[in-house]
Amino acid sequence: xxxxxxxxxxxxxxxxxxxxxxxxxxxMILLIMFILPLGLLLGVSFTGPEGFSLAAYxxxxxxxxxxxxxxxSLKLALVTTALTFLIGYPASFAIARARGGWRSLMxxxxxxxxxxxxxxxxxxxxxxxxxxxxxxxxxxxxxxIDEPVRMIFTQTALIVGSANVFLPFMILPIFAVVAQLDxxxxxxxxxxxxxxxxxxxxxxxxxxxPGIIAGVALVFSLSVSxxxxxxxxxxxxxxxxxxxxxxxxxxxxxxxxxAAAGVVLLSIAIAVVILSSRFGRSxxxxx
Amino acid sequence: MTAPDAGLHLSISNVSKRFGATTVLEDIHxxxxxxxxxxxxxxxxxxxxxxxxxxxxxxxxxxxxxELAGRDITRAPPYKRNVGVVFQSYALFPHxxxxxxxxxxxxxxxxxxxxxxxxxxxxxxxxxxERYADRPIRALSGGQQQRVALARAIAVEPSxxxxxxxxxxxxxxxxEAMQSELRHLLTQIGATAIFxxxxxxxxxxxxxxxxxxxxxxxxxxxxxRTLYDQPATAFALSFVGQSLSLKGKVVSSDADGSVVxxxxxPLRVPRRFLRGSSVIVATRxxxxxxxxxxxxxxxxxxxxxxxxxxxLVEIDAAGTRLTAEMPGRCTLPERGETVIFSWPxxxxxxxxxxxxx
Numbered sequence: 001x002x003x004x005x006x007x008x009x010x011x012x013x014x015x016x017x018x019x020x021x022x023x024x025x026x027x028m029i030l031l032i033m034f035i036l037p038l039g040l041l042l043g044v045s046f047t048g049p050e051g052f053s054l055a056a057y058x059x060x061x062x063x064x065x066x067x068x069x070x071x072x073s074l075k076l077a078l079v080t081t082a083l084t085f086l087i088g089y090p091a092s093f094a095i096a097r098a099r100g101g102w103r104s105l106m107x108x109x110x111x112x113x114x115x116x117x118x119x120x121x122x123x124x125x126x127x128x129x130x131x132x133x134x135x136x137x138x139x140x141x142x143x144x145i146d147e148p149v150r151m152i153f154t155q156t157a158l159i160v161g162s163a164n165v166f167l168p169f170m171i172l173p174i175f176a177v178v179a180q181l182d183x184x185x186x187x188x189x190x191x192x193x194x195x196x197x198x199x200x201x202x203x204x205x206x207x208x209x210p211g212i213i214a215g216v217a218l219v220f221s222l223s224v225s226x227x228x229x230x231x232x233x234x235x236x237x238x239x240x241x242x243x244x245x246x247x248x249x250x251x252x253x254x255x256x257x258x259a260a261a262g263v264v265l266l267s268i269a270i271a272v273v274i275l276s277s278r279f280g281r282s283x284x285x286x287x
Numbered sequence: 288m289t290a291p292d293a294g295l296h297l298s299i300s301n302v303s304k305r306f307g308a309t310t311v312l313e314d315i316h317x318x319x320x321x322x323x324x325x326x327x328x329x330x331x332x333x334x335x336x337x338x339x340x341x342x343x344x345x346x347x348x349x350x351x352x353x354e355l356a357g358r359d360i361t362r363a364p365p366y367k368r369n370v371g372v373v374f375q376s377y378a379l380f381p382h383x384x385x386x387x388x389x390x391x392x393x394x395x396x397x398x399x400x401x402x403x404x405x406x407x408x409x410x411x412x413x414x415x416x417e418r419y420a421d422r423p424i425r426a427l428s429g430g431q432q433q434r435v436a437l438a439r440a441i442a443v444e445p446s447x448x449x450x451x452x453x454x455x456x457x458x459x460x461x462x463e464a465m466q467s468e469l470r471h472l473l474t475q476i477g478a479t480a481i482f483x484x485x486x487x488x489x490x491x492x493x494x495x496x497x498x499x500x501x502x503x504x505x506x507x508x509x510x511x512r513t514l515y516d517q518p519a520t521a522f523a524l525s526f527v528g529q530s531l532s533l534k535g536k537v538v539s540s541d542a543d544g545s546v547v548x549x550x551x552x553p554l555r556v557p558r559r560f561l562r563g564s565s566v567i568v569a570t571r572x573x574x575x576x577x578x579x580x581x582x583x584x585x586x587x588x589x590x591x592x593x594x595x596x597x598x599l600v601e602i603d604a605a606g607t608r609l610t611a612e613m614p615g616r617c618t619l620p621e622r623g624e625t626v627i628f629s630w631p632x633x634x635x636x637x638x639x640x641x642x643x644x
Contacts, residue, residue, distance in 0.1 A: 184378035187345055190365040191372045192392030192443060199366075202391075206382045 038266075045259035056260035066244070070264065073241040076162060077224035081170075083163045084219050085212070088170035092211070095171070096178040110168050118165055122232040125161040126152055129233075158234040166223050170215040177211030213280040220276075221269035241265045295354070296321040296479050297342070297447050302351030304337055311337045312348065313503040319447075319479060324470065326482040326490040328526065329500035335483045338500070339449050342481065344368050356446045371445035375452040377436040379424045385411070385435050386420040392443035410442035413472055430461050437469070441476065448473070450482040454489060466492045487527045491515075499523045521567050521638040531609040532569035534640060537562050547637070551604035554582045556637035565640030570630045572599070575611035577620065580629030588626055591619040602628060 011019065048055045060066045095106045113121065128134050131148035139145045151157055185207065189199035223229075227242035241261055248258030297319040304312040312334045319325055327335035340346035342353060344365035353361045360368050379388050386407050393403045411417040414434035419427065427435065433453065440448050454462045454469075470493050473480050482493050490497045491511040499506045499514065499522070507519035518524035524532065535549035537560045544557040547566045554568045570582075577600075586604035598613045600620065611628060613619070620626050 182376050182378050184374045184376055185380065187343075187365070188372065188374060188378035188380070189391070190345075191343060191368075191370060192439070193366050193369075193395045194391075195364070195366050198395065202395075203380055203382075207380070209382075 041259045041262055044255055045263050047256050053256070056254075056256040057264075059257060060260050060264060066261075069239045069241055069244050070268075072238055073224050073265070074268065076158065076226065076230065076238075076240060077220050079159050080162045080166055080223040081216055081220045083159065084167045084170040085216065087163070088167055088215065089174060089208075089212070092171050092174035092178050092208075095175050096181070097183070110171055114168055118228045119232070121165050122161060122229050125157065125164070125233055129157050153234050153237055155234065155238065158230055158238060161233045162223055162226060162229045165226075165229055166219045169218040169222060173214035173218065174208060174211035177208050181207060209280055213276045217273045217276045220272045224269055224272075225265055295319065296323070296356060297481075298352075298354040299338075299342070300352050300354075302338070302341060302348045302353065304334075304341065304346065304348050310503050312341070315351070315505060317498060317505065317508065319481070321479055322474075322477050323496065324473060324480050324482070324494045326484060326494040326497045327500055328484060328487060328490040328497050330485055330526070333500040334503040335500045336451060339372075339451055339481060339483045342447065343370050343372050343449055369443070369446045371440035371443065371448040373433075373436045373440050373448065373450045373453040375455060377432045377456075379432055379435055379439070381424050383424070384420070385416065385422050385424065385427070388424065388435055389420075389438045389442050391439065396443070406442055407438075410438040413441065413476070414438045430457055430465070433457060433465065437472075441478065446479065448478050448480045450480065450484075452483055452485075455484070455486070462489070469493065491527070497527075499526060501526075515571075518636065521569075524569055524636060524638070529572050529610065529612075530569050530636075531572060531575070531611070532567050533604075533607055533609075534565065534567055537564050537566055544632075545637075549607075551584045551586070551607055554584075554635070555632055556635050557632055558637050560637070560639065567638045567640055569636045569638070570634050572610050572612035573597075574630040574634040575609075575628055576630070577611070577613070577626055577628050579627055581632035582635055583627055583629040585625065585627050588620045588622055588624045590622060593619065600626075602626065 129151040136148040186199050189203045225242050230240045245258045245261045248254045295318040299317040302315040329335050341348050389410050390403045390407045393406055416434050496510050497514050498508045501522045507523045515528050524530050533549040535547040537545045538548045539546045540559050545560045547554050547568050560566050584604050586602035589603045590601040592599050596615045600611045602609050
């Protein structure tokens, strides 16, 4: 990505000072609101009853229960990312290729739910999915089922809800790339002898890779740390890292343990973002 | 169905295409010899790009047949046609460098690496870009991208190369330079090519034959000279080169031709028309002299401009504006002066007024 940027112009000393001053407010906000609390979090995670301690990490990374919690969060993020990609990739093309009114309508449908709080959306799913919910009563009314099917508080409900909430974050970056593409690229590949499958693998996929990577990084880091969606749609049956953190702070009063869980969660998200941008560069994606 | 002529490299016969209620192509026939350069010329919406896409396989015709190098390709998918296309937007692959773009088709054909490298080098040296092989596409200028698109199309040695307004994105100077260079290059490699353009100068420069298209039909298919001297329709006349034309009604007709009464006066045409029919009488500006002759009219000079090798005199003849072309060094009439002017009968063109609106 960086290689595509034109080299920054050489600045004179006064210009450099102006640039520094202009960046100061943003830097201060980041420092006070973000870096400092993170530093505090990191510090707290290494405290025990007698000062410095690795006890929190030891408990988190060796107890089978907490390892399964980490795996739960990872699994939720992986499945959500895969599902939103499978739905979002073709959808991005549909939106980018749509004309005028249709395109606005589709983008509207995508943006509008972002205005609603994730709590509202998660509750909406509980209304749809519960045993006396709309889906069950409709199915029973139609005589397709005789008894309500258990849908709420299942992993299926969790995945469906999570994919629904995070889908826009997959579509928007991919759409941004696809909208810039020359629609003739596929035709150019065909004229050179590429059948549709080859054209997709050799041209469309690599050319849209920057958008895919951005979408994957966004959805993965959002869903790995999701709190509201798993809490409302599956609850205690599927403990996640985010729920563990909340519990450590709010219920069990173990700030060191909560901080350590936070650090692990953050590390996973950062690792995925770094890995995916690496992968993007090696796969030759364009800026 | 007429049988396609034997010995033709590319043969398009009976091709028609409709999009909903609009007829985009109507009974198109076009045969091309190997090595021939043909331009489809016409205004936007005349069907020229659709015809090109039919040859490419990117659009399927409703009726008709397309044969290339003795093979019926009417239903063949684009990737099995061996047809090259240079797109208006170039459609270069942004994730590949110059060599990657040019070698794309060769790689798909599974050629050994060494063969690909030498073919890429050959194609790039034809367009003078051999030193740009490892540049990313975004580092190239528009003209260079145009050359890469051309190199990419010729590298796979297609049976026919199609140019879809391929030069229109270049600025005028570069475009003119590319026109003669491209023609030279295509002749050199013996390529058969079809150009699509709305630029008549480009059509005349680039091609052996020009197909003037209007409303989904080929109005005239002829070499540039014939097209200019003997336009088949009023549309072909107005679309290629400058012309002056007057509408009128036939008042008499005999074996030698007809007399047409126009708003500016009677004019003789060397063609027989029915009495009373409406006719367009025309000539080219360079045939007009400021003396009496076969077809003489009177008018008022509304403007005269010196343009170096030639001068243009604009004359108002009974409400119709006509432009005459004079040699650059002649004495020009004054504005407002009343002049007589004429052109010879042999250079008088005439078209039935009902041919085109």
